[in-house]
Amino acid sequence: MHPQPLTEELASHFKKVNDFRSHIYQLQNAWDSLALMAQLSGTGSEMEETRTAFNKISNAVLRHLSEETLHKTAAQLTSKAFEVINLLIRNLFERTADIGFFATDDDVRGYLEKHAAGAVTAHEQLRITHRFQEYQNKYTVYENIALFDMAGNMLHQLDASQQTLVDQHAIFKLAAQSSAPYVEYFYETEINGKPYQSLMYAHEVRSSDGLRPLGVLCLCFKFVNELQTIFQNLISGSDWTIGILLDEHRHVIASSDPHQIPIGITLCADTDKDWFVARFAGREYLCVTKQAENYQGYSGPGWLGQAMIPLEYAFNQSMQGMISNIDAEILRKVMRSPLIFSESLLNIPKQAANIQSKLNQSVWNGNIWQSNYVNTQQKNFSKSLLSEISNTGHKTQQIIEGMVSELYQTVVSVMLENSSFYAQLAVEIMDRNLYERANDVRWWALTHVFRECLGNAQLSAQDKNQISSILRYINGLYTVYDNLIVFDRQGTVIAVSNPRYNELIDSQLTEEWVGRTRSCTSSQDYVVSQFEPTPLYNHQATYIYAAPIRHLDGNSIVGGIGIVFDSKPQFQAMLRDVIPRDKTDTPVSGSFTLFVNEQLKVISSTHADFATGDDFALMPEISNLDEGQRLFDIAIYHHTYYAVGVHAAYGYREFKGAEDNYRNKVFALIFTPLGNVNEINQRITAESQVIHNKFNPNLFLQNAEDSQEYATFYVGNSWLGIEARFVREAIDEVQLRTLPESAPFIAGMHPYGDQVIPIIDLARMLGHAHYFTDYRQIVVIEDKAAALKFGVFVSALGEIPYLAPNQIQPMNTFFKGISNNPGIAIANLAQQSMLTLMNAQSLWEKVTIGQQRQTEQAML
CATH class of the missing domain: 3.30.450.20 (PAS domain)
Structure with missing residues (x-):
């Protein structure tokens, strides 16, 4: 296959993607206006790096989302094109055997x-x-x-x-x-x-x-x-897809919608491309063409299956029907799976959060600068402008997160749809195959020699040999059977086709289906055994199809024929044919498939854990499905999330139809791995512990006469603050140098301007073992009166609220003797959690006391 480049002309039809792109363009215009206003007003906030970073991520997500949107539709078309040709070829293979046998x-x-x-x-x-x-x-x-x-x-x-x-x-x-x-x-x-x-x-x-x-x-x-039957099962009434069958000259010989694509015309077809765009009758179509897969040596007449959909409808399918019933928490976790998403895609939300965090640092510093150096009138305007800059960043981040979520959901929905499609294909293949078995047994029961010999008063050795010879001939043509058995009216075995079962000859068949065979009233009747172990199949489980053999006069039953379906290799072959495949047509590693009956017993499986006859307890709800119904879900098995598609068999033609007495509900299940549970949980836990700057300048803008501004920040989950007049700015850690024999709370020395300043590790001081952040920030604090200048490590930056005295309660009103505690007051804010306020001197005093204790212990 040759991957096709995504063209702008094609991308213009991606409505959801283009909606996102439109929002991004609107925000870019807002960024332009804000950048100009910030430059004119001197807010102290630098946005160019932020804008460039957001644009880079936005464009990357839009590209990925476009590619996955195209892949989703192309995957649907590929599945349908394959089904059109492969189901037909399997059917025609049976016809090649029929004519050869009927001619004898x-x-x-x-x-x-x-x-x-x-x-x-x-x-x-x-x-x-x-x-x-x-x-x-x-x-x-x-x-x-x-x-x-x-x-x-x-x-x-x-x-x-x-x-x-x-x-x-x-x-x-x-x-x-x-x-x-x-x-x-x-x-x-x-x-x-x-x-x-x-x-x-x-x-x-x-x-x-x-x-x-x-x-x-x-x-x-x-x-x-x-072809009408195939198209009807394949394409719903609301689906704009058109199923096409092309002959070897690319002429349309069957069409699910002859009003759009008439029979007899010549169409473009290309089996070497994943997809292509074709134009017909003034309309453009997205198309996929597939050759037949060779089936047991038969490749058909050289025809092609094609699926095509008008471009204006190709990318409008909603995913809500696919994911609406999926547990939201499970879906959220699966969307963090490194098995189905590259590390670069998984990191996009974190990158966007980091960019917003850097923007918030810039806005936070701008607010600090405004608080310390700008008059009140200009300050209020600048703070409002900074607030709008931060909000625009939040909006950009939310758009990016929305695009990423859409991207993740698109990928997951493709896997769910694939599982569902392959489950439907599995039951189609199975029922079409078993339909032939019901036909074979009834036809062979009409074999003239069988009826004539069993109608004799006594069977001769020559009669038995002749019956055996015919059975061997039939079995040689129809290799899906392990054995064919002819028995008389009493159930005594007369002949077998497989010499390995010669010991059955002259034995009495006591299975319940033998009795039901004698109760058949017409040549159209047949019976099927339960799927269970039987000595007729080397004590393995299988279906046995049986029909009565009637006297040549048609008035009485003189015996019966039982055909033993070679279920183990046949069902395995069916299930292997429906293993989900990736973009390169390679079976998805870790996928497995099953047939399960109505009693939730495993009929066949490609997974070693699910042996034939085992109880299937993983998804008991499938037993509630009616014939032809389907479901898709995400299940957990052996610490792995799987996309699961289930489809209940619905028969083929009259087989299991309204006029058929035979009923046997079977479910096909397709499991496609989505990721390891533990690995995903570890990633989510690690991501949840990363704290980004939470600065929201919309809050606490009111400025009462007696209020003071406080710069706040987070250390772990602790919300701390200090008067803004003591804060210079927040900087990133660049070059920290540790000091030997320093106080336990001193992390080291860090360059600041043309100086180096000590850095306090607040996490250790507050008793946090450690905290997580993508980059460590330093808030620089200066108390000129006390000649103090130092930095503190923080996890994230918070708001810069105005606080009135009546909102602050000093710590010494609660406790005695806490002068050495860096926390000096508590502010209880309705909008946020409780805020602990500090001052520079008490904070540094805590460091000094720690240094003295360390020196004293060293001298002991």
């Missing part, structure tokens, strides 16, 4: 031999009609059955109204000249002015000794009906 039917041979001898009577005509009708009743995928003699004359067809098959039809010539196992032929024509399409399979009929050609048998597949 004794009734068909007998009719052709009598025709060659001129001995066909009205009774013979009636018998062949009945035979064809019985076949079509079982294999309802065929709309017509026709028989030619070796001269190319049409001898008989099931649907006499068909006008497409005539003497010397092209398919007759192809089959008569071919030694291949089958001839596959598709053609289009018109009947009464309307287009008609037919896909036919033909095979030469030869004498029982194989020496003489007798004629050609032709099966006409319900091509149009089958």
Whole structure:
């Protein structure tokens, strides 16, 4: 595959992305205005670095979001294009086996031999009609059955109204000249002015000794009906996607919406690209084309599946239906998973918070500068301007976080949709496969030799050998069966196809399905065993399909046939075919799939923990699903989050349909890993402990006559403050030098201007073991009267409120003898939590006392 570059023309259709881009542009205009006003007013706040950093992150997120938006739609189209062609190819594979077997039917041979001898009577005509009708009743995928003699004359067809098959039809010539196992032929024509399409399979009929050609048998597949069924299950009424089937010349031979994409036109198709844009009838479409995957050696007629959607509707799908039922807390955690998101994407919210934190530092310093050096009138304007700068930063950060959340949800929803799609594909594959099993057993029960031999008063050794020979021949053609068994009316095994089960011959079958077989009332009836271990399948669990064998007179049941589905490899192959794949079409590592029955017993699984027959207790709610219903969720298994898609089987054609007595609800589950629980929790815990600058200049702007401004900051979760007149600014730690034998609360010395100043570790002083921050900040404090200048490490910057005296309660009103405590007062603010106020002298006094104690201990 060749990844396609995202063009501006295509990106113009991304409504959600463009809404975000519009908000970003509006904020950029606001930044321009604020920058000019700040420059003219001299607020002391520098914004250029902030603007550049925000723009860089915004553009990166918009690019990622655009790419994932495109990938989401392309992934949906890819799934549908694959399903169109692969489901059809699996169906046609069964048809290639049908024609080869039906061409050896004794009734068909007998009719052709009598025709060659001129001995066909009205009774013979009636018998062949009945035979064809019985076949079509079982294999309802065929709309017509026709028989030619070796001269190319049409001898008989099931649907006499068909006008497409005539003497010397092209398919007759192809089959008569071919030694291949089958001839596959598709053609289009018109009947009464309307287009008609037919896909036919033909095979030469030869004498029982194989020496003489007798004629050609032709099966006409319900091509149009089958594609309509695929499209109907694949595309909902509200979906703008169009499913297309293209022939080897890129002509449209089937369309889910012929009003938009008519049959017969030629379309652009490209299997080498992940997606492409095509124009048709003045409209642009996003398209994906897929070749058929080879199925058991059969690759089909060379056709292609294509899915396409008008560009104006391609990227408007809402994700809310996909994630609305997901637990919000689980979804939040999954969106921090390094398994599905790169480290650069996961770090974007943190980078945005860091940028806002740096902006807040600049605004905080601007406020400090305004407080100390600007007159009141200009100060109020400047503080309002600084407030707007900080708010604009918050808005920019929120837009970025919103884009990132949308990006994360888009990626997760793609994985949920993929799991759901593959679950539906799994039940489609399973039911279509088992539909054939129900057909096979009923048809083989009508085998003339079986009915004739079992109708005899006593079976001879020759009868048994003949039955065994036929069973072996059938089993050689139909390898999905482990064994075929014919038994008499009493349930005694007469013959088997697999020599490994020869010990079953002459034994009595006591399984309950044998009794139900004898209760069938028509040639359309069949029975299926429970999925359970059986000696007929080496004591492993499987389904056994059975049908009664009737006497040639049709009045009585003389025995039955049971076909043992080779469930272990067959179900495994189905489940392996629906393992989710990534963008490079590689199976997603750690994914696994299951079939589970209504009793929540595992039928088959690709995960070693879920063995056949085990109870499936992980998601008991799936048993509430009705046929055809689906669900998707995020589940936890073995400390891993999984996107889980579940789909309840809904049958195929009449199999498990309204007219079928057989019911067997099976669920397909697709698990796609989203991340390790412990790893995600550790990341979230670490991120939650990072404290960013919380400065919100909107608060506490009122300036009463007797109030003072306080610069506040955080150390861990402790909110502290000091009069703003003692604060110079907040700076980043750049070059800290530790001092030997210094006070326990002195972190070291740090350059400040042309000086070096001591730095106090407030976290240690307050008893915090440590605190987390992406970068350590230093608040520089100066008390000129006391000749003190030092810095304190802080976790984050807070507000700069005005506080009146009546809002402050000194600590010594609560406790005695606390003069050495750096906290001197408490301010209880309704807008925030409790604020502890300090002064420079008491804070430095605490350091001095610590130094004295350390010196005294050293002298002991």
